[in-house]
Amino acid sequence: MDTAFRHLHMPSDLACEFLVVFARMEYALKATRFAFRNRNDIFASWDRFANEAHERFHAETSEELKAAVDFLWDFPPRKQFLADDERVRFRDFEIDPAQRQLQ
Known part of the structure; x- marks a missing residue:
C-alpha cells in the first residue's frame, strides 16, 4: 500500500482515510439533490x-476545525x-465572488 502513496x-493511512471520506461524501452528494448531469x-x-x-x-x-479552515484559506487546493x-x-483556485465563503 505504501508504494501507491x-x-x-504524508502517511498512507491518512491518505486512505481521506479517500474513503471523500468518496462517501461525493456519493452522498450525487445521491441527493446536489448532483448535475451531462448526458x-x-x-x-x-x-x-x-x-x-x-x-x-x-x-x-x-479549534481543530478552525485551524483546518484557516489552512485551506491560506493554501487553497489547485483546480484541474x-x-x-x-x-x-x-490552475490556482480563484474565489468566485458569487459563491459563498464555504465554497
Missing part, C-alpha cells in the same frame, strides 16, 4: 452544496482543468 509526502454522466455539485450549507457551517465550533492541448492541468 510514496509521492504524497448519462453524473457529477457532484460541490459549489451548490457549499452555497446551501454555508449558513449551517460554523468553523468556530472547534482540460487545457487546449487536451491535457489535464492545474
